[in-house]
Amino acid sequence: MKVLIVGKGGREHAIAWKVKESDMVKEVFIAPGNIGMENLGTLLDISEEKIEELADFAEKNKVDLTIVGPENVLALGIVNEFEKRGLKIFGPTKEAAKIESSKEFAKELMKKYDVPTGDYETFIDLEQAIKYVEEKGAPIVIKEDGLKAGKGVTVAFSEKEALDALKIAFSIPNNKVVIEEYLDGFEFSIIALTNGEIVIPLEIAQDHKRAYDDDKGPNTGGMGVYSPVDRINSDVINETLEKILKPMAKGMVKDGIPFKGFLFGGIMLTKDGVKTIEFNARFGDPEAEGILPRLESDFVKAILDLMNNKSVELQWDKRYTVAVVMASENYPKSSTIGCEIHIPENLNSTIFHMGTREVDGKVETNGGRVLSVVAYGNTLEEAKKNAYLDVKKIKCKKLFFRNDIGSKMCYNNENK
Template sequence: MKVLVIGKGGREHAIAHAASRSKKVTKVFVAPGNVGMCDIATCVQVSDQDVAGLVAFAKQEQIDLTIVGPEASLSLGVVDAFQEAGLKIFGPSKAATQLEASKDFTKRLMAKYHVPTAAYATFAHYEEAAAYVKKQGVPIVIKEDGLKAGKGVTVAMTMEDALEALDIAFALPQNKVVIEEYLEGFEFSLLCFACGTTLIPMEIAQDHKRAYDNDAGPNTGGMGVYSPVKKITKEIVEETMQTIMYPVAEAMVKEGCPFTGFLYGGLMLTKEGVKVIEFNARFGDPEAEVILPRLESDFIEVIEAVMEQREMELQWDPQVTLGVVLASTNYPASSTKGAVIKGCEEVEELLYHMGTDEKDGQLITAGGRVLIVVGKGDTLEEAYEKTYADVRKIKSDALFYRNDIGKKDMAEK
């Protein structure tokens, strides 16, 4: 069968890589893809936001299954357009994408269906929001309501930071903010293949959101990640499925917008149990880059099973995968384009391209997060050593990375 992956980043590189390993797949296309994917897929010059162009390509090539990567494509209604054209596609409808596209929608949904999450309030005006923050005190979490590509969240430890985040948020016309209580605990990601109330859970990963070592600096789309996570036991996963993932899937059905696709729970293990930090309507990035290389079950067979609402027991490589993101120097404030990258051909572990391009035969930067190196090992320590040995081979004046991905969890053993 022919598979089309929509998107161009590291997540889509990992999805295309997983699809290419399926015994059912004869050809993988990625629209628009990037230069790093050319060995496993055919890149198609159609923007991931050109819905009509994507539908036309899928019809022309007689694509059997399309898998959506980015949230921007989902929020434009690409799934609805494909379904109207009679094309098979794995991803949530525009209505179901609200789970990520509107933090206020999701908080109201969780409140209505008693899903454990942080206490919150939503505001459309600076003065009311600022008064609420001053009353609640810090630490406190400020979230801009709409799609922010994994950013737009400030964990404010000082009142100055909180009010500055509100200034930035309300500088945008008609912006809303969700203000949440600060949760303490152990953060982790639980993703499921989903279709209605049928959920097939994946292995746990832990993303590192802050830009710099020791969890310093601003929130990003993710600077590194590893899987599995020993601290999150099977019992905790089962509890999370029963108290959070299934109730949210059922709530979406009851609200008339059933969810199909990669259901992503960003979660916190607190003293009171597991609580929701956020939901995403697509595969996490960088979680995809460490979870999918561990999946031993046929990726396409799993998607087909869940779309037919069949349960399936997944098989996983017991080894640990650890990924380190190489990002543009000023990320997340800005990105670098055109800086030369050398040494990628020396990397021995997996290398996924997140924001790269090619010019005059040289690899160059073309985004905020540029590359992710993913190493495998029998232990977290071994995966760490292998990954960083490869990271150090990559040379560019315009890239930086965290040195401590997974370190805190090694120290806690």
């Protein structure tokens, strides 16, 4: 069969790498992809936002399955367009993708279907938002509504930090802000293959959102992950499924917007049980790079079986993975383009390209997050050691990385 993967980052590289392993797949197309994916399939010179052009290609080339990576394309309605033409595609419709494209929408759904989450209020007026923060105090969470590529969120530990974030948010015309209760506890990511009410959880991971070591600096799209997360046992996972993922999926069916695709839950294990930080409408990045290398089952078969309402049982590598993101200096404020990267050929880690390009045969930076370096280990410590050995062999003057991926083994309030 022929598979089309839409996107160009590390998540799509990991998806393409896993799709290529499937015995069912004869041809892989990636639109637009990046230079790291050249050996996995045919890169198409079609921007991911050009939905009709992608659908035309899928029709003309008789593509059997399309897998969508990025959230912005889902929010634009790529699934609606493909399904209108009778093309098989794995991802939520524009309407269902609002659980990520509108934080207010997601919060309202959670409230409606008793999905545990923090208290919140939505504001369109700066003065009212300031008043609310002054009443509630810190710590408190400021989230700009809409798609922010993993950014646009400030976890404010002081009132001044919260008020500064509000002023920045409301400097954007017509911006809307959701102000949330700060949830204290142990955070983890859970992604499920979902087709309406059917929810098949993948192995969990823990992301590291802050830019710098010890969870300092601004929020980013993610600086690295590890999987599995020993702190989260099967009881907690079952609680997350029964109280969060399944009720959300069933609620969306009831509301006439069934969710099909990768249902992502950012979860906090608090002293009162699990609570939802956020929902995303796609596979996380860098979660994809940490989780998919551990999947032993045929990824494509699992997706097709789910879409055909067949039972799905997944097998997993018992080893740990650690994925370390190498990002442009000053990320997330700015990115670097055109700085040469030297990647040795004898690395033991798997390298997923996130923001690279090739010029005159040389690999260069081309974005905020640039590479994801993923290593296995029989223990978490071994996986960390293996990943960082290879990270330090990759040379580029304009890249930085966190040194503590896989070290977040304690609660937030113990880690400040």
